[in-house]
Amino acid sequence: MSPTTDRFVPPLIRRLRSTATLSETVVEAIRTLPVSLRSYEPGQEILRDGERPACCLAVVDGWVSRLKFLPGGGRQIIAFHIAGDLPDLQSLHLGVLDHGIAALTPCTVARIPHEALRELSARLPELAAVLWRESMIDAALFRGWLTANGRRSAYGRTAHLLCELSLRQRAVGLSTGRTCPMPLRQTDFADAMGLTSVHIARTLGALRKAGLITLQARTLTIHDWDGLCEAAEFDPAYLHLKSVDR
Amino acid sequence: MSPTTDRFVPPLIRRLRSTATLSETVVEAIRTLPVSLRSYEPGQEILRDGERPACCLAVVDGWVSRLKFLPGGGRQIIAFHIAGDLPDLQSLHLGVLDHGIAALTPCTVARIPHEALRELSARLPELAAVLWRESMIDAALFRGWLTANGRRSAYGRTAHLLCELSLRQRAVGLSTGRTCPMPLRQTDFADAMGLTSVHIARTLGALRKAGLITLQARTLTIHDWDGLCEAAEFDPAYLHLKSVDR
DNA sequence: CGTTTTGTTGAAGTTCCTCAAAGCTTGTGG
DNA sequence: CCACAAGCTTTGAGGAACTTCAACAAAACG
Numbered sequence: 423m424s425p426t427t428d429r430f431v432p433p434l435i436r437r438l439r440s441t442a443t444l445s446e447t448v449v450e451a452i453r454t455l456p457v458s459l460r461s462y463e464p465g466q467e468i469l470r471d472g473e474r475p476a477c478c479l480a481v482v483d484g485w486v487s488r489l490k491f492l493p494g495g496g497r498q499i500i501a502f503h504i505a506g507d508l509p510d511l512q513s514l515h516l517g518v519l520d521h522g523i524a525a526l527t528p529c530t531v532a533r534i535p536h537e538a539l540r541e542l543s544a545r546l547p548e549l550a551a552v553l554w555r556e557s558m559i560d561a562a563l564f565r566g567w568l569t570a571n572g573r574r575s576a577y578g579r580t581a582h583l584l585c586e587l588s589l590r591q592r593a594v595g596l597s598t599g600r601t602c603p604m605p606l607r608q609t610d611f612a613d614a615m616g617l618t619s620v621h622i623a624r625t626l627g628a629l630r631k632a633g634l635i636t637l638q639a640r641t642l643t644i645h646d647w648d649g650l651c652e653a654a655e656f657d658p659a660y661l662h663l664k665s666v667d668r
Numbered sequence: 669m670s671p672t673t674d675r676f677v678p679p680l681i682r683r684l685r686s687t688a689t690l691s692e693t694v695v696e697a698i699r700t701l702p703v704s705l706r707s708y709e710p711g712q713e714i715l716r717d718g719e720r721p722a723c724c725l726a727v728v729d730g731w732v733s734r735l736k737f738l739p740g741g742g743r744q745i746i747a748f749h750i751a752g753d754l755p756d757l758q759s760l761h762l763g764v765l766d767h768g769i770a771a772l773t774p775c776t777v778a779r780i781p782h783e784a785l786r787e788l789s790a791r792l793p794e795l796a797a798v799l800w801r802e803s804m805i806d807a808a809l810f811r812g813w814l815t816a817n818g819r820r821s822a823y824g825r826t827a828h829l830l831c832e833l834s835l836r837q838r839a840v841g842l843s844t845g846r847t848c849p850m851p852l853r854q855t856d857f858a859d860a861m862g863l864t865s866v867h868i869a870r871t872l873g874a875l876r877k878a879g880l881i882t883l884q885a886r887t888l889t890i891h892d893w894d895g896l897c898e899a900a901e902f903d904p905a906y907l908h909l910k911s912v913d914r
Numbered sequence: 915c916g917t918t919t920t921g922t923t924g925a926a927g928t929t930c931c932t933c934a935a936a937g938c939t940t941g942t943g944g
Numbered sequence: 945c946c947a948c949a950a951g952c953t954t955t956g957a958g959g960a961a962c963t964t965c966a967a968c969a970a971a972a973c974g
Binding site for chain 1: 736740743761763767796803810812814820901
């Protein structure tokens with residue numbers, strides 16, 4: 423196996439196994455995919471809104487965000503992605519990208535040619551099903567965010583996002599215990615939840631004062647998971663994880 | 669052809685053709701799908717949150733909404749669906765439903781067994797691709813709503829939703845000219861956009877006073893499409909329609 | 915034609931925003 | 945290793961957007 427494959431495959435498999443059962447055949451097939459790696463600096467654009475990419479992306483390490491810009495200058499983050507995620511699987515069937523993809527932290531991203539994915543899926547329906555499922559989970563997260571942002575207060579919304587990001591990292595082994603990486607700036611929180619960074623500061627302060635979390639040095643510690651879930655009205659069903667142990 | 673098929677197929681084909689090119693083979697294949705029709709009254713539940721449906725739905729006539737309820741009593745509508753739409757295509761690969769599906773108006777819905785869809789897609793990769801694409805467009809709408817609700821004022825948001833619903837109906841031949849059906853109550857607008865129905869009343873009043881629309885007798889008339897688009901910062905790209913003529 | 919649902923309007927309250935300044939981190943070059 | 949700059953976070957004060965409560969008007973429905 424090439425060193426590229428060795429870096430690219432483990433996080434992806436880990437992610438796919440967190441939501442579905444993979445046969446060894448599929449794992450072996452994924453190992454044969456021809457990918458190229460590239461690294462990005464925070465803020466750097468990976469794919470531009472309106473592009474017609476010929477590859478799908480897989481996050482190898484670091485964090486990636488997907489975002490839309492409004493003509494009037496507004497910025498909305500629509501998703502955060504961690505190692506193992508496939509942030510633009512949809513481009514396989516949609517052609518034109520309807521949002522941008524950018525590095526949130528220093529990160530490494532693999533590019534998998536559409537061609538290769540299509541061929542392999544055609545030969546291996548099980549792989550096609552896994553990918554389709556993965557793209558459906560992507561959509562489920564949008565639904566989760568839509569209701570979080572639509573019907574929760576700033577306090578509940580923030581708690582909800584922290585629950586989600588903590589659980590997703592835990593599900594792929596990027597965190598254990600009560601602590602996890604949390605590299606988002608307050609402007610990132612703000613643009614994800616449709617608030618201002620000033621209000622995020624106050625809201626995080628309130629969550630801290632309530633004894634639910636601490637957030638410093640890009641690390642989140644959840645002191646009271648049940649309390650945070652309650653504040654968030656958090657129901658992890660929309661993440662479609664195989665096991666939701668805590 | 670059975671009378672059931674005769675009612676079910678035309679709107680679906682019309683919808684699929686609005687976003688993709690269909691071969692005659694695929695159209696013929698769709699005609700062979702075994703479906704059953706059922707009618708619902710406004711507000712009636714079609715599928716319940718948490719269910720594991722064994723069928724996909726296709727809207728035959730009327731409007732359907734997808735929604736989530738929060739423990740605290742909040743209600744968020746995450747999508748509106750019109751004739752030809754496939755409102756829970758995702759259940760084909762997701763198993764558990766993470767939201768409810770309900771009738772918005774009197775409507776007729778077709779049920780297509782997962783089994784039948786899977787078999788047919790396996791035999792006809794072109795059909796699988798069309799369905800996958802359709803489910804990706806569903807996700808694209810969530811992204812559109814997420815940014816609309818996150819980064820637009822009530823005024824812009826409302827304008828945006830009206831633009832979308834008008835254009836989607838136009839794309840499948842459910843409206844022509846400046847007018848289209850608009851059966852939503854103000855509470856439906858409110859629950860879709862994360863606002864209160866009282867504020868919707870004021871916002872619709874403002875759009876009316878600005879000379880952009882009139883909305884009465886469940887009919888929307890857009891007097892100034894360009895003006896409405898401008899107020900909405902509307903870019904139809906996220907609908908992924910084949911032609912966006914106006 | 916009465917009853918129920920839906921829409922409109924007013925007044926007061928809350929949440930969140932804007933503007934602004936100060937404190938804190940993080941990173942960089944000397 | 946320190947000094948400084950740049951970016952990020954915190955806090956305050958005032959304002960705008962949206963909500964709540966409430967009453968009434970207008971459709972829709974049987």
